[in-house]
Amino acid sequence: GEDVEQSLFLSVREGDSSVINCTYTDSSSTYLYWYKQEPGAGLQLLTYIFSNMDMKQDQRLTVLLNKKDKHLSLRIADTQTGDSAIYFCAANMNTGFQKLVFGTGTRLLVSP
């Protein structure tokens, strides 16, 4: 089955760019997602990318997809302290598109 992996922790300074990485195993995944979870809250959809795209930009967020390496990244430009949260990568499964497989989450800490 699909497996999604992320590094556990990232620390950056305010104003720097953050890059959160994710790898997945199922090359037939058609949609890949980034969710953000703030303390005590549910998962909030940030953005997603369709598998036939290489890049998607949405304000400060840039998603890059390397299908050959099954690698997904989320870049946050001009990172702010309010961006401190856990970021989850998720991929839909090739059987049953409705199921998503989530990574373990990357905890982003932004220091002033």
Place this chain on the structure above:
Amino acid sequence: DAGVIQSPRHEVTEMGQEVTLRCKPISGHDYLFWYRQTMMRGLELLIYFNNNVPIDDSGMPEDRFSAKMPNASFSTLKIQPSEPRDSAVYFCASSLAQAGGNTQYFGPGTRLTVL
């Protein structure tokens, strides 16, 4: 439009008691998912429904867990009897099926503590 609504937000109970968690999906969505989140195991899919019918319950830990969706706007997750290891945050999510994709919207979660 209101998002996914879950109740209660916090639940503290004693071992052996029955616990019922509730979820109201986004209106018009045809898929509903129940997840459990713990530090040790991360985010686990427990069960999901399509048009009120359970499709995959392979993630339900054991017979103590049951879920129902009597109509398109309401679902419950029940634990009977509860055990301390059930302590976790339980999330409900809903989505609308689209060709080739699925974007799930999560509720705020119910934090369950079993003493």
